[in-house]
Amino acid sequence: MTPIKPGTFAYESPALAVQALAERLSPVGIESAEWDQAAGHILAEAVVADRPSPPCDVSAMDGYAVRLEDLCLGRLPVAGEVTAGKEPPALPPGTVLRIFTGAPIPPGCDAVIAREDVQELPDTVVLPDAFALEPGRHIRRRGENGQAGETVVRPGTAVSSAVAGALAAFGISRPKVYRRVRVAILVTGNEVHEVRADVRPWQIRDSNGPVLAAMLSPLAFVELQSPRHASDDPAALRAAVEEMAGVADALLLTGGVSMGNYDFVPEVLRSLGCEIVFHKLPIRPGKPVLGAVGRQGQAILGLPGNPVSALITARRIAVPVLRRLAGCSVVQVPRPLVRLRDTVGKPAGLFRYRLVRWNTAGEAEDVPSLGSGDLISAARSDGFVEVPPDAKDGDLLPYFSWSAADG
Known part of the structure; x- marks a missing residue:
């Protein structure tokens, strides 16, 4: 990477930094998943229709299958019925067949009359005077949704409930998916102690480990390891990073990335042969963030x-x-745009992140915060907006909820 001049940033925006790191990464391996275990995984193959959808002409209504030329008779006997899942009988001339939603259209049928449009007698239907139907009325045609061989869902798509339905409909019982991304979390800092610890005033309980675990564990494509802790010691930190990175696809560290005397993470990563793609971004809070490839x-x-x-x-x-490691076709999901109820503030030459919550009027309002250590304010928010350096009052701003499942 081209050396960066002091006081400048390798990338002009967080989006460009993410793109640069993602381009250096490859998705994890591929496996076959049982259909009932595939939800949330990312497809590694296309879902291709093995037959037309629907596979035959079917009725879109409960009613009666008719020939159009017989409508002039006004009164038609019911010759039988057609039900879903059974081969239909032929429609005898001068009669109707009672038919149900989803049932196959019988040979000879031109249209379906809805039940509510006729008078139903025990074995006969009576049509209104001058009753008319256009050909194909209330018939869903074979292949109107998609033809055999058509790509229904592309690779890189998460298996949602709708995608699971398509897998089942086209007989894909063991789809090929990317395996889950193994993620390790390493919290650094001499001052950080376990959540249940009896801490002194100069010590803090670890919130970063729980934060990352809570954010990432709902992602079905992630296999999360229990967070671990390392002290501010280069040898101890190096040993922990080497061990954890050796069994993970992604390692997330917190702390130790700034310019202090005890911030050893950049040095340790370089000593392990990692490529540092970015270190420091034009963002507030979070400027010291670092991205690397092991x-x-x-x-x-x-x-x-x-x-x-x-x-x-x-x-x-x-x-x-x-998401890149998991095989998602879209790494940076387009964000919902919201207008901040409060002023965006003066330009600072940085991308600023403002904590927001939704009020009862459906507006995104600012959550007052005293800075990057104010976890209380974060807990009272629903997410944050990204305020670009050139943003003005009234601009639409990208919104990120705290739910990583939103992309």
């Missing part, structure tokens, strides 16, 4: 230690990087 192609992200910075950079940067 020797085995792992994604390594150094997130700031301040809890709000870790929360925001995990959502804005780590999640799309994990």
Whole structure:
């Protein structure tokens, strides 16, 4: 990578930094999943229709199958019925067949009359005077949704409930999917202690580990390892990074990435042969964030230690990087655009992240915050907006909810 002048950034925006890191990564391996275990995984093959959809002409209504030339008779005997899942009988001339939604259209039928449009007698239907139907009325034609051999869903798509339905409809019981992304979390810092610890005033409980676990565990394409802790010691940190990166597709570290005397993460990563793609971005909070690629192609992200910075950079940067590893065709999902109820503030030459919550009027309003250590404000928010350097009051801004499942 071209050396960066002091005081400048390798990438002008977080989106470009994510793109640069993602381009250096490859999706994880492929496996076959049982149909009932595929939900949330990312498809590694296209879903191709093995037959037309629908596979034959079917009725779109409960009613009566008719020949158009017989409508002039006004009164037609019911010669039988057609039900879903059974081969239909032929329609005798001068009669109707009672038919149900989803049932196949019998030979000789031109249209279907809805039940509510006729008078029903025990074995006869009576048509209204001058009753007329156009050919094909209430008939869903064979292949109107898609033809055999047509690509229904492309690779790189998450198996949602709708996609699962398509897999089942076209007989794909063991789809090829990308395996789950193995993600390791390493929290650094001498001052950080386990959540259940009896801490002194100068010590803090670890919130970053729970933050990342809570954000990533709902993602079906992620296999999350339990967060671990490392002290601010280069040898201990190196040993932990080497061990954890050796069994993970992605390693997320928090803390130790800034310019302090105890911020050893960049140095340790370089000593392990990692390629640092970016270190420091024009963002607030979260400026010290680091993105790297390990020797085995792992994604390594150094997130700031301040809890709000870790929360925001995990959502804005780590999640799309994990989507790349998982095989998603779209890494950076287009964001919903919202208009901030409050002023966006003065330009700062940085992408700023503002905590927001939804009020009862459906507006995104600012959540007052005292900075990147104010986890209380973050807990009272629904997410954040990204405010570009040139944003003006009233502009539409990209919105990120705290749910990583939103992309």
